[in-house]
Amino acid sequence: MSNTTIVPFGPQHPVLPEPIHLDLELDDERVVQALPSIGYVHRGLELLAERHDFIEMANVAERICGICSFIHGQGYCQGVEQLMGVEVPPRAVYLRTVWGEISRIQSHLLWLGLSADALGYESLFQHSWRIREMLVDIIEETTGGRVIFGVCKVGGVRKDVDDAVLKAVKGRMREIQTSFNEIASVFREDPTVKKRTVGVGVLTAEDAHALGAVGPVLRGSGVARDTRKLGYAAFGELDWEPVVEQDGDCYARCIVRVREIDQSFDIIAQCLERMPDGEVDVSVKGKRPKGEAMFRLEQPRGEVCYYISADGKKNLARFRVRTPTFANIAPLVHMLKGCELADVPVIVLTIDPCVSCNER
Amino acid sequence: MSWSWLPISSLVTRSALSKPVTRLYPVERRTPYARTRGHILFKIDNCNFCTICAHKCPTDAIVANKKDKTWAIDYSLCILCGNCVEDCREGCITLSNDPHPPMRAKEIWRVRKEYEAPPPPESPKVAFPEEAPR
Amino acid sequence: MSLDEPFNDLALSDWVSTAERHCAEGDRLVQMTGTARPDHFEIMISYDKDYSCTHYRTQVPRDKPELPSLSGVFLAAFTYENELKDLFGIEVPGLAVDYGGGFLRTKTKIPFSGDVTVKKEKAKPAAAAGASGAEG
Numbered sequence: 001m002s003n004t005t006i007v008p009f010g011p012q013h014p015v016l017p018e019p020i021h022l023d024l025e026l027d028d029e030r031v032v033q034a035l036p037s038i039g040y041v042h043r044g045l046e047l048l049a050e051r052h053d054f055i056e057m058a059n060v061a062e063r064i065c066g067i068c069s070f071i072h073g074q075g076y077c078q079g080v081e082q083l084m085g086v087e088v089p090p091r092a093v094y095l096r097t098v099w100g101e102i103s104r105i106q107s108h109l110l111w112l113g114l115s116a117d118a119l120g121y122e123s124l125f126q127h128s129w130r131i132r133e134m135l136v137d138i139i140e141e142t143t144g145g146r147v148i149f150g151v152c153k154v155g156g157v158r159k160d161v162d163d164a165v166l167k168a169v170k171g172r173m174r175e176i177q178t179s180f181n182e183i184a185s186v187f188r189e190d191p192t193v194k195k196r197t198v199g200v201g202v203l204t205a206e207d208a209h210a211l212g213a214v215g216p217v218l219r220g221s222g223v224a225r226d227t228r229k230l231g232y233a234a235f236g237e238l239d240w241e242p243v244v245e246q247d248g249d250c251y252a253r254c255i256v257r258v259r260e261i262d263q264s265f266d267i268i269a270q271c272l273e274r275m276p277d278g279e280v281d282v283s284v285k286g287k288r289p290k291g292e293a294m295f296r297l298e299q300p301r302g303e304v305c306y307y308i309s310a311d312g313k314k315n316l317a318r319f320r321v322r323t324p325t326f327a328n329i330a331p332l333v334h335m336l337k338g339c340e341l342a343d344v345p346v347i348v349l350t351i352d353p354c355v356s357c358n359e360r
Numbered sequence: 361m362s363w364s365w366l367p368i369s370s371l372v373t374r375s376a377l378s379k380p381v382t383r384l385y386p387v388e389r390r391t392p393y394a395r396t397r398g399h400i401l402f403k404i405d406n407c408n409f410c411t412i413c414a415h416k417c418p419t420d421a422i423v424a425n426k427k428d429k430t431w432a433i434d435y436s437l438c439i440l441c442g443n444c445v446e447d448c449r450e451g452c453i454t455l456s457n458d459p460h461p462p463m464r465a466k467e468i469w470r471v472r473k474e475y476e477a478p479p480p481p482e483s484p485k486v487a488f489p490e491e492a493p494r
Numbered sequence: 495m496s497l498d499e500p501f502n503d504l505a506l507s508d509w510v511s512t513a514e515r516h517c518a519e520g521d522r523l524v525q526m527t528g529t530a531r532p533d534h535f536e537i538m539i540s541y542d543k544d545y546s547c548t549h550y551r552t553q554v555p556r557d558k559p560e561l562p563s564l565s566g567v568f569l570a571a572f573t574y575e576n577e578l579k580d581l582f583g584i585e586v587p588g589l590a591v592d593y594g595g596g597f598l599r600t601k602t603k604i605p606f607s608g609d610v611t612v613k614k615e616k617a618k619p620a621a622a623a624g625a626s627g628a629e630g
Contacts, residue, residue, distance in 0.1 A: 035599055039580075056418040061442050123372055130381055144395035150441055158442070159395070185367040212523045212570030231544055294499065294540060294549060296524075305525045307538065322525040330570040
């Protein structure tokens with residue numbers, strides 16, 4: 001006769017902006033088992049791709065997620081371009097890389113804010129979002145949108161950015177980095193943060209590998225794997241190395257993200273330094289994608305996979321997205337086993353759950 | 361207590377002494393950037409009702425009718441992708457930098473050629489639901 | 495960027511043994527995807543090692559959609575298999591965590607299992623309703 005209690009966690013919970021449900025089986029205060037279920041906001045995007053024009057689908061692909069919107073659009077466009085055999089001009093490739101990294105920084109800052117909030121650290125939350133706002137302003141100035149960039153299209157990017165604006169962006173990025181370093185030292189050293197995160201939700205490198213963890217969850221466990229190393233966009237020409245932390249606990253995952261923000265500032269600076277001149281798009285008129293391929297990109301939350309299959313028609317035969325959160329559900333369930341009930345929100349948050357991404 | 365309290369306390373003290381980074385929104389508004397996608401504007405004068413904008417619209421927010429010489433946009437469907445602006449050969453469609461005012465109901469702006477001037481875009485016709493409090 | 499990663503065809507009977515081989519070699523399960531083809535379901539799986547993926551695909555007949563579970567080999571497979579179950583209606587015997595079709599709460603049950611020739615249906619847009627009788 002088991003003596004356990006089932007506590008439902010979510011789909012509505014203060015730390016969760018999005019609906020995921022976890023049934024926590026508790027023995028006293030300790031979690032014995034966690035059963036996740038998703039699907040509250042399933043949108044049928046994959047089916048939509050079979051009915052829409054492949055050029056229009058770029059708009060839909062960008063709306064898979066609100067935080068990593070640009071990278072979804074980029075992944076979709078790269079995939080379709082490759083199936084059509086279109087070579088994107090180098091300036092467009094570099095602009096995509098810059099926007100992708102800006103969106104990575106803003107996503108990580110958003111997460112740092114949310115995690116500070118989950119730890120009960122309100123002022124740190126406000127400061128993270130204050131810095132994020134400066135980045136969102138840059139996004140709005142260069143693309144026209146705050147959340148949905150809307151600049152990626154099949155064949156390149158929609159809008160060029162003047163060199164004068166890029167120069168100003170470079171200067172402002174340096175300012176943002178200075179302000180970020182102030183709060184980064186809080187995340188690194190503050191005893192409040194450390195008390196809630198060190199040694200909590202440990203995922204060993206072996207488990208992370210076996211459970212198919214991706215992104216900062218995997219790198220926080222000491223596995224140096226970053227899909228950007230595939231060299232898509234401009235990443236093959238830039239000088240960077242994946243960020244790795246060894247401990248595998250919530251603190252390590254937090255520090256991975258803090259360090260990745262620093263790294264992204266560096267990548268953006270390198271891109272702006274090497275920004276080539278020229279066109280930003282090529283015409284894809286009359287071309288249709290044909291064939292099938294799997295594409296992988298690194299999102300702020302980890303590796304995202306796109307499977308695109310097309311048979312030379314106006315719409316794709318099959319479009320499938322495997323979002324990083326989906327891959328991180330299995331490690332999450334593993335991490336929750338044996339933790340305290342009070343630590344559950346922190347652990348759930350450290351996989352950076354983007355539940356609505358999940359629900360294509 | 362350790363020295364690691366220092367970063368956050370200096371940050372908090374500094375922001376307590378400086379003026380707020382936020383704006384008092386309805387009173388004080390930020391000027392939109394030159395690229396900000398606000399809302400779609402339409403001038404009917406040159407329009408020859410080729411309906412390309414309606415075909416290119418990914419969400420079918422624009423409906424143009426050649427026979428009746430009408431053009432309509434559903435602002436609640438428009439995703440501001442800018443396809444219509446790029447594809448309009450007559451340059452009738454422009455993108456305004458000012459964000460569209462908040463919608464309390466579905467807003468459809470319709471224009472017809474015979475009319476002298478289209479209604480000012482700042483105050484599109486608002487169709488309130490009947491039971492909605494005014 | 496061009497990834498030279500071929501898709502290997504696999505018999506359904508080799509599904510689990512291939513997974514075991516890749517698991518022993520230290521590969522990582524990247525993803526599992528289903529595709530509805532006219533006369534069968536195509537299931538695709540990717541294993542990754544050192545940034546290079548190996549893809550396999552197998553065919554599951556439409557009249558008896560059954561796929562042996564990999565969750566005994568790679569525990570990570572349970573989310574993908576539950577998804578296949580909910581989207582395509584494929585039975586997965588031996589599933590480690592079985593939600594019984596409740597993992598994805600879609601409005602239409604098993605939405606991908608139907609006929610694959612989808613006709614584009616264009617619903618009448620809202621703006622069209624009043625366009626003819628415009629009020630200016």
